Amino acid sequence: MRRMFTPVTAMCAGTADGGGAATSHNEVPLIERERLFGNPHRAQGRLSPDGRWLAWIAPLEGVLNLWVAPIDHPDQGRAMTAEQVRPIRSYFWSPDSQALLYVNDTGGDENFRLFGVNIDSGETRTLTPFKETRVQIIGISRLVRDRLLVGINNRDPRWHDVYSLDLASGELTLVLENEGYAGFIADEHLELRLAAQPREDGGETYFRITANGIEDEPFATIGFEDSANTGPIGFTRDGNTVYWIDSRERDTAALMAQDWHSGELRLIGHSPRADVTGILLDPVSDEVQAWAIDYLRTEWTALDDTIAADLAFLEGELKGDISVTSRTDDDRRWTVVNDPVTAPAETWLYDRDTRTLTSLYISRPELSGEQLAGMTPLEITARDGKTLVSYLTLPEGSDADGFRRPTSPLPMVLLVHGGPWARDSYGSNAYHQWLANRGYAVLSVNYRGSTGFGKRFTGAGDGEWAGAMHNDLLDAVAWAVEAGIADAERVAIMGGSYGGYAALVGLTFTPEQFACGVDIVGPSNLETLLSTIPPYWEAGKRQMYRRMADPETEEGAAWLKERSPLTHAGQISQPLLIGQGANDPRVKQAESDQIVDAMKANGIPVTYVLFPDEGHGFARPVNNIAFNAVTEAFLAETLGGRFEPIGEALKTSSIQVPHGVEYTPGLDEALNG
Incomplete structure (x- = not known):
């Protein structure tokens, strides 16, 4: 069967030398593993809400820790934490700009605790000091600056009770004892507004929360078919509007606004190609300023003229995909990451008043000047006609020009994403660079069951582990062989x-x-996989059973064994x-x-x-x-x-x-x- 291939040439990242005559890949220097997978120089640069500080993650004695510097003197960084074993991989600013907050576990057990470090004193405190407990962040507000809402499952490991955490004292005050709810949505006043209850069919029912507790009448019902890509994402500052990413009555998820009082839904943004996956909100009103989809690459649609001008300026000045990673409360300064793929990502300070960009750091400067390979977004057609958005990286110098097929078929690594309810996307990928540098073609495929391409595509993976999901991978390999990219006798399959x-x-x-x-x-x-899932996955258990098989039935148990x-x-x-x-x-x-x-x-x-x-x-x-x-x-x-x-x-x-x-x-x- 002929597999069709559509190169998206307008979106292809070229090679570092911009094309031209092919060179032997063996002449390309070997990039050491340490430079690709060792600690980054800096990562996750973010401005404090008040705009005074820049924080980032960087190594301290070989372990990733938190650093901070005055924004006007980013070279005067000082380490704020002293983790000696487990790296800090994510963090966020306290709303009052007084502390950095982060979660960490022990040895990968995912019993995450919340820590806070004060910017002035340098004191680090364990804010959720409970063993065998996994903290969740439920509510952070720019309006309420002295506390957060957190979920803690130390009473019942299946469900997270909601607490108010006083940032100054560390005191935890119980707000709501959770008796079977998957999660909660709070407004900008840190008042709980919605509770999500898992349904037996794998969907969810949302209930309003008032001063009298959780109401009995449903506010919204999400059926199983919409469960993978539908849910509320927050409120406007005045609390009168709740935003949804919503696939009800459509295939791909739209950005919707719902009036809290009347229940009326209003469409803000939608694309028939992919789900809405990103939004930019006004820091003051929380009104939507722009929304994005990620099909082959991320595409932004601005609703605000000023934001449109900002995005146009950034796209014109920076070569590669851009993402806004932090904004000050007054919205005068942003941090922006530029990812050209063929060079290491760079983080910039953007001053909106003067329309100027100042480089803050390159994430991996040791890769600057290296011959990094580009990444080509693809559309591959599966045997039943479904489109598989995929990403291909070829060794530098292995092909000619344009979308350059290699001069002869290459060994290939099929790199399969996890989840499976997740997706591969365009952008710098250390594994693609590493394997391509070693001489392999690298292909990542969004097989059916992946998210982001509409509920029908996700639902097409239900019950298809080791079935149609695997056939999609085989079809992508067959395309690569037929296209002269891969040597059929030298294909590896790899993933996590x-x-x-x-x-x-x-x-x-x-x-x-x-x-x-x-x-x-x-x-x-798969039988032991489902019998040993963590207790805090209880809320999503029925949805997993629907998408795989129900181990509590004879038919389901047989399916799990066979697959x-x-x-x-x-x-x-x-x-x-x-x-x-x-x-x-x-x-x-x-x-x-x-x-x-x-x-x-x-x-x-x-x-x-x-x-x-x-x-x-x-x-x-x-x-x-x-x-x-x-x-x-x-x-x-x-x-x-x-x-x-x-x-x-x-x-x-x-x-x-x-x-x-x-x-x-x-x-x-x-x-x-």
Whole structure:
């Protein structure tokens, strides 16, 4: 069957040299893993609400911590935290600009606690000091500056009770005891306004919250078919309007405004191609100023003339995709990230009064001047006619000009996203750059079940694990082979979480299609996966059952067994590498243990890498680098690409190899040398 391909040339990022004659990829310098996967120089630069400070994440003695500097002197940064093991990966400003707030867990267990560090004193406090508890941020307001609303599940691990957190004293005051609600929406006065209750059919019902409690009559009902991409996202400052991302009565989700009193819904923005996924709000009124969709790339539609002019100026001045990452309360200054893909991302200070841009930092300056590869957005047609938005990266110098097909088919890595209810998008991707630099074509596919492309596309994945979802991946590989991009005999399948499951499916259900597989924290047994989900996933359990299968029914249990790679482990005939975090609360270590044990019993080679201080993925750069060192040696052995020797990459990591050290070249020497 012929697969159709549509290159979106107007949106393609070129190569670093802008095209022209092809050069041998072997002449392109090898980019060291450390420069791609080590700590960034700086990341997540954000202005304080009052505009006085700039904060960011950067390493302190090798571990990512929070830093701050006066905005007028960004070179005078000082570290505000002193984490020594677990990196800080996200944070936010307190509304009063007095503190930085962040969440962190222990060893990847996802029992997140909330911490705060005072800008003036440097004192760090644990604001939710509870064991085996996962904090949620429920409400942050620019209007109410002295407190937040947080959810804490220390009473019942399934449900988060709502507390008001006084930022000055750290005192927690119970606002609402949760008896079965999935979540809550608060207004700008930090008053709870809506409660979401999960339904048996996998949907949700929303109820108003008043001074008298949660009302009995539903305010809105979301059926299962709309559950993946419909929900309220907040209120205007006056509390009279609630905004929705809403796919009811349409396929792709629109941005809607609903009058709180009359219930009348008003359309603000909609595209038939993709869901609305981003909005810009006025910092004072919380009225919508612009909205965005992400189809092949992010596209903004401005509703406010001034914002339209700002966005036009930024797009004209900066080469590459832009995103506004913070805005001061007076809205005079923004931080803007520019991502050209063929160069490292750069963060800028934008002064709206003077229409000037000042560079604050480059995230990875060590990559400046490197021959980074571009990324091409694609539309690939599946066998049943569905359009699969995909992203292709080719090795620098492997092809000619325009959308440059390689001069001969390349080994390829099919890189599958997790979720599966998530998506791949255009932009800088360290894995694409790394693998392309090693000589591989890299293809990421938004298979059915992915989100962002309408409810029909997401719903088309229901019940299709190891079915039509996998066929989409096979169709994309077939397109790459037919287009002369991929060598059919040298295709690897690799991914994390659901992507790891897809890698296992590839080697069990269709072992003839792939030369090897890399599974990172992927489930091998869907029965045990669903029986061990964290208790705080209770609210979404029925929706998962609808999208997979109900383990409480005979038919559902049979489906889960049949679609589990473990059931078909005897079919594996190609090399497999598995990476797992011992503390993973989502995909337990037993998921990897089971498939490894089955392969050992069947005499099938497998290399099993375990990190005792990681969870669902590898947060510590030393561990991520260690696993990737093993991965590129493993891939080079099977696919024939270039590789940086493992060398000393494992020494500072916590890596353990319970089985199969002999199946990956150089691994035994690196561990024991």
